[in-house]
Amino acid sequence: MTALLSLSAVSKRFRGLVAVDRVSFAVPRGIIFAVIGPNGAGKTTLFNMIAGAMPPDDGSITFDGEAIDRLPADEVCRRGIARTFQIVRPFPALSVEDNVTIGALLHRRDVGAARQRAQALLRRLDLFDLRERPASTLTLPDRKRLEVARALATEPQLLLLDEVMAGLRPTETDRMVAILQALNLQSGLTVLLIEHVMRAVMALASRVLVLDHGTAVAEGAPQEIVRNPAVVQSYLGAEAP
Amino acid sequence: MMLRSLGPASWRSGGLIAGLLAAALAAPWLVNDYLLTVLIIILYFAYAGQAWNIMTGFAGQLSLGHAVYVGLGAYVAAALFTRFGIAPWIALLAVIPVAMACGAIIGFLAFRFGVTGVYFAILTIAFAEFARVGFDHWDLVNASSGLFLPVKQYAHNDLWLLRGDPTMFYYVILAATVLAFALCFALRRSRVGYFWLAIREDEQAARAAGVATFRYKMYAVMASAAVTSFAGVFYAFFYNNLFPEQVFGISRSIEIILGPVIGGIGTLFGPILGAFVLTGLAEALNAGLAAFGLDLPGAKQLLYGFCLLIVVVALPEGVWPPLARRLGVTGVGK
Numbered sequence: 188m189t190a191l192l193s194l195s196a197v198s199k200r201f202r203g204l205v206a207v208d209r210v211s212f213a214v215p216r217g218i219i220f221a222v223i224g225p226n227g228a229g230k231t232t233l234f235n236m237i238a239g240a241m242p243p244d245d246g247s248i249t250f251d252g253e254a255i256d257r258l259p260a261d262e263v264c265r266r267g268i269a270r271t272f273q274i275v276r277p278f279p280a281l282s283v284e285d286n287v288t289i290g291a292l293l294h295r296r297d298v299g300a301a302r303q304r305a306q307a308l309l310r311r312l313d314l315f316d317l318r319e320r321p322a323s324t325l326t327l328p329d330r331k332r333l334e335v336a337r338a339l340a341t342e343p344q345l346l347l348l349d350e351v352m353a354g355l356r357p358t359e360t361d362r363m364v365a366i367l368q369a370l371n372l373q374s375g376l377t378v379l380l381i382e383h384v385m386r387a388v389m390a391l392a393s394r395v396l397v398l399d400h401g402t403a404v405a406e407g408a409p410q411e412i413v414r415n416p417a418v419v420q421s422y423l424g425a426e427a428p
Numbered sequence: 429m430m431l432r433s434l435g436p437a438s439w440r441s442g443g444l445i446a447g448l449l450a451a452a453l454a455a456p457w458l459v460n461d462y463l464l465t466v467l468i469i470i471l472y473f474a475y476a477g478q479a480w481n482i483m484t485g486f487a488g489q490l491s492l493g494h495a496v497y498v499g500l501g502a503y504v505a506a507a508l509f510t511r512f513g514i515a516p517w518i519a520l521l522a523v524i525p526v527a528m529a530c531g532a533i534i535g536f537l538a539f540r541f542g543v544t545g546v547y548f549a550i551l552t553i554a555f556a557e558f559a560r561v562g563f564d565h566w567d568l569v570n571a572s573s574g575l576f577l578p579v580k581q582y583a584h585n586d587l588w589l590l591r592g593d594p595t596m597f598y599y600v601i602l603a604a605t606v607l608a609f610a611l612c613f614a615l616r617r618s619r620v621g622y623f624w625l626a627i628r629e630d631e632q633a634a635r636a637a638g639v640a641t642f643r644y645k646m647y648a649v650m651a652s653a654a655v656t657s658f659a660g661v662f663y664a665f666f667y668n669n670l671f672p673e674q675v676f677g678i679s680r681s682i683e684i685i686l687g688p689v690i691g692g693i694g695t696l697f698g699p700i701l702g703a704f705v706l707t708g709l710a711e712a713l714n715a716g717l718a719a720f721g722l723d724l725p726g727a728k729q730l731l732y733g734f735c736l737l738i739v740v741v742a743l744p745e746g747v748w749p750p751l752a753r754r755l756g757v758t759g760v761g762k
Contacts, residue, residue: 238636264638272636278629289626292619293638301619341638 189252191216191377192237192268192345197246197256199232206232208401209246214345214394219371219378221388221409224398225421230381231273233398234349237379238270239263251344265293269343271334273350273381279323283314283333286322290340301340308336312366328359335363339370345377346370352384364390389413397421441757452602456595464594468666470707471601472659477687477699478608479655484685485694486612486621487648488628490545493534493552495680496559497527497653501660502675503563506575509589509665516590516661523661524654530555531653535646544631553678560676569670577668590665597666604662605700608655612696615651624648628694656684690739692746701748709735 190213199207207229214220222230236243239260248256255263264270269290278286287305288298295301309315312332317325322333331351338346348367352360364387370376382388388395388409395412397405399421405412412418455467480494504523508514534555538548564572585592590600615621623644626634635641664670674680688695691702713728713735743750 240632240636260632260635261638261640264636269638270636272633276630276633276636278626278633280629281625285622285625289622289634289639290637292622296619298617298619298622337637 189216190214190249191251192379193249194233194237195247195249197233197236197243197248199229199236199241200244205401207236207243207398210398210401210403211246212396212403212406214377214379216344216377217371217375218393219367219380219391221392221395222379222381222398223383223385223388223395223412227400228398229401230398231349234270234347234381237263238268238347264341264343267342267344268347269338269341269345270347271331271338271349271351273353275327275330275334277322277325277330277333277337280321282319283322283325284309284318286333287336287340290337293341305336305340308339312336313362327354328356331355332363332366335366343376345379348378348380348382350381350383352382352387355384357386360384360387363387367391385413437757440755444755444757449606456598461594464598466707466711468594468598468601470703471598471605472662472666473683473687473703473707474700475601475605475608475662476656476659476684477691477703478605478612478696479652479659480684481688481694481699482612482615482624482655483648483652485688485698486616486628487624487645488631489538489645489648490549491552491649491652491681492549492678492685493554493556493681494652494656494684495676495678496530496552496556497656498660498663498680498684499556499559499563499670499672499675500527500530501657502664502670503569503575503660504657505661506577506664506670507569510575510577515588516665517588520658520661523657527653527657527660528650531649532646535649539642539645553681556676556678556681560672563672563676572672575670577665579668590662597662601662604658609696609700611655616696620644620647659684686736688746690736690746692748695746695748695752697752698746698748701751702746705739705747706736 193213195211196209197207197211198205198209210233222233224230235241236256237248239255239258239262243256247254250266250268255266258266278289284302284305287308288301291301291304292298295304306315306318309318312335314329314332314336317329322330325333335348335351352363355363367378368391371378380391392409395407395409396403397412397418404417404421405415407415456464459467476494476498480491483489483491501523504526505516505519508519508522509516534552537543538551543551563569569575585596587596623634623639626637626639627641627644631641660675663675686706687702688699689702690705691700692698710732713731717728739747
């Protein structure tokens with residue numbers, strides 16, 4: 188099976204700093220793939236390049252057989268990649284339902300149909316009762332789920348989640364894990380997530396890439412990764428046995 | 429779908445609109461000529477403010493140079509009328525494309541090269557100033573000596589040529605204001621309208637949700653320019669004289685945006701309410717100062733500014749949003 192997303196020697200420099208250094212990996216269709224690494228490892232920069240928010244300096248990004256590394260963010264989304272932001276960015280003055288409706292309008296011309304789709308997603312993400320509230324009044328966990336709902340509304344083939352578990356309580360994390368697992372199983376949605384919460388990574392991901400100082404130091408199944416000495420050294424902490 | 433979603437708030441606001449419209453239709457029989465002229469000016473600002481609101485209130489692109497579209501509309505229609513006797517309604521076929529082209533040029537330069545925020549606003553002012561200086565030296569439209577429309581005594585109102593008494597002009601601008609309101613109501617609930625709000629709220633997040641921001645910002649500028657240009661046509665035929673200093677001046681642009689700012693940016697009733705509040709305030713101050721026999725130069729402007737300050741400080745969202753909550757029509761005029 189060919190990969191849905193593949194990166195080949197992708198690099199990004201900010202002035203002198205090499206944020207992402209010749210990173211290559213492939214995400215097969217239908218799996219949940221996690222990118223982990225310490226703060227400043229280049230995870231969000233990697234996401235921004237995949238999502239079209241910034242072009243890579245070198246290397247290529249291929250999605251569904253086509254190069255996407257020079258496309259603007261909105262075109263990348265239309266091709267089927269939706270994202271959330273690490274620091275959540277809902278449309279603050281708009282209602283929860285309007286936020287998601289905007290995503291659903293990407294592939295629908297009829298506002299009524301988009302609204303119905305938005306309501307279905309809000310039910311799924313436990314936000315239906317809050318649908319008339321302005322997004323700015325939501326708590327952080329609710330805003331995180333709202334971002335996921337808005338991204339899903341664009342009907343992506345690949346969902347990029349940038350630390351959606353951060354700041355959630357364990358029960359909320361479990362709920363989010365359950366939602367993502369259900370989406371992955373039922374609709375075959377491919378998920379690429381950046382995550383610090385190892386509990387979620389272990390529960391969700393079937394494959395993990397470890398970034399450190401912009402380079403990929405390890406890749407494999409989660410159980411292998413947590414036993415990998417290089418990973419333990421760079422990420423989980425040198426004091427680990 | 430539409431009918432099912434009509435809650436009590438929708439019925440109340442429907443009643444509000446019907447009541448206001450009935451009062452507006454009856455106004456020429458209820459007020460004297462002076463007040464009728466005041467109402468014409470109010471509706472002119474309500475219309476132009478509604479047009480400006482499309483671009484700034486909906487799509488979040490701050491224009492401080494809307495006089496350029498008013499001026500182009502006024503000059504194109506007046507020139508076609510005085511030189512070729514072309515009726516203003518036919519002239520719209522030229523006026524609207526000219527205004528849209530001007531909007532497209534400003535939009536393209538700004539959005540293609542990443543000019544945003546205050547820099548975008550400055551660009552809009554620059555274009556209005558270019559136009560002012562350009563028309564001031566353009567002999568075809570009589571340059572700085574001004575373009576005049578022939579004023580004659582008309583035996584009857586000629587709606588086709590927009591020549592007639594204030595009552596006719598009143599109904600023309602009332603119809604235009606109602607149409608602009610209906611247009612904005614429809615736009616606000618359309619796919620384009622949702623994309624505009626997304627851009628206004630967070631442009632980067634809008635792009636991440638697949639909104640082609642460049643294209644939709646261009647639509648906003650061009651739609652706003654097209655609607656605004658008719659305000660210029662009306663201005664030319666109502667006042668019968670055009671001077672570049674006046675129609676393209678920055679104060680003309682500021683006048684247009686004060687209504688929606690005071691009424692509530694991005695709301696449908698805001699521009700209308702704001703125009704009433706502002707013009708009403710100016711007239712009330714005139715009457716009040718005259719009644720007290722005060723004739724200090726600048727006293728009116730000072731008081732006017734002071735009153736605006738109070739409104740802005742007390743009601744930062746504008747007058748309409750809190751009023752809408754009080755009337756129980758929240759969410760409808762938004």
